[in-house]
Amino acid sequence: MSDSKKKDPQDPQIKESPVTYEIYAEMPDDGNRYEIADGQLELMSPGPNPYHQILLSELNRKIIDDCSNDYMIFFAPLDVILSDIEVRQPDLIMVHRSRLHIISNRGIEGAPDLVVEISSEFSLRRDKVQKTKAYAKYGIPEYWVIDMTNYTLEQYILHDRAYELVELYSGDERITSEKLQCVSFTMNDLMKDLSKLSN
Template sequence: MRINSTELQNNFGKYLLLAANEDIVITRNGTEIARLTTSVKHSDVPQRVNENLPVFGYGEKATYHEFLQLRKESDERVEYIDGEIYLLASPKVSHQYAVGQLHATFSNFFAENECTPFVAPFDIELKRPSTEEMNMVQPDLMVICDLEKHLGEDDYYKGVPSLVVEVLSESTRKKDLILKLDLYMSCGVEEYWVVNPDNKEVTVYHFEGQDIEAFKTYKNDENACSYIFNRLKADLSYVFRS
C-alpha cells in the first residue's frame, strides 16, 4: 500500500494496524521516503507494531513538530527520543503489577511530603543541554518535587522529575537500558530505577553532573533503596508477583 505523508498524519493509528498485515509505503511529492512495516512474521503479529521499531522505516528521523502532529492525530501512546518515534505497546500483567506496587510504596512514603509520585501516561518533555533537542517520554512511574513551580497554564508539567522508574519488557529493554538511561542522565533526572520483572531485580542509578555517580542492583527479598530520598525503600517481595 502506498500513501502520502499527509494521509499518514491524518490517520496514523489506522495505518499502524494495517502495517501488521502489509507494508505501508509513505511518499512525499511522489517520492518514497519511508516504509511502515512490522519486525516479526505476520502470523505472530498482535494488532500493534513492535514498540522497538521507529515509526518511520529505515531509521529516518522525524522533527519534533512532525512528532507532535502525529501525536495529535492519533490515539496511540508514543515517545520521541533523539529524533525517532516509538510506539508504546500494551504492558503485561507483571509489568503493571510492579508499577502498581511501587506506586503504592511511593505514595505512602510521600504522603506528607512536597514530592508527588505519578504513573503513566504522563508526558515528560526533556531537552538535551548539548543539542537543545526536545524529547518526549512517558516513564512508567516518576516522582516530581517541583510541580507548582513548573506547572504550565495548560495544566501540563514542564519540569524534570527527580526520580524516574521504568519497568523492562522484552520490547523496551534496549530503549530503557541505553536510550532512556542516557537521556535521563543528560537532562537532569537525579535517580533512575530500572525494574526487571523477569529476574525480579531492581537497579537504582544515582546521576550527578550528567554522569553515573553510583548504582546498585537489588534482588530476591532485598529492599531497593533510594540514594536521594532518605529512608525510601521498596520491598522486592512486595513489588514482584510470586
C-alpha cells in the same frame, strides 16, 4: 496550512525532519503509544502485561504511602516533556512539592526528581541504553530500572551528566535512596501478589 498540506509525522518521506511536541500532540489517536526520542517518533512496546501492571500498582502504592507528604507521584501514561524534541512516558514519576511549577496541563515539563521504568524482554534495551542516555542528558537526578526478567531494581544516580549504577537490589534487600529519603521497601514487597499467580 490546509489539511491537504499538513505533514504526517509517520510519513517515511519526512523522517529527516524532527518531530516536535506540537506535532506529537496533534497526532490522531490510533490506539498506540509513542514517545519522541531526539526528534524521532518511536512506537512503544506492546501494551503491558498483567505482571507489569501488578508490579507498577504495588510500587505506586508503596511510594504514595511513604512519600506523598513530600512528593507528587504520577504513573504512565503521562508525558514528561524534557524538551521540544524529547518526550517520554516513564512508568512512575516523582516530583518534589517544592517543584510543582514543572507540572502543567500538558504533563511534566522538565526533569522530575525520579523516573522509574519497569522493563520487559521487549523494552530492556530501550530502558537500559536509550533512556539511560536521554534521562541523563536532561538532568534527571535518579533513575530506576526494574527488570522483570530477574526481578531486580537497578538504581542509577546522576554524576557529571552521566548515570552511575550505584546499587542492584533483589529479594529482601531494602531499597533506599540518599536523595529520596522517604523510600523504603524491598522487591519482595512489590512481588507479593505476583507470587500468587501461576506463570
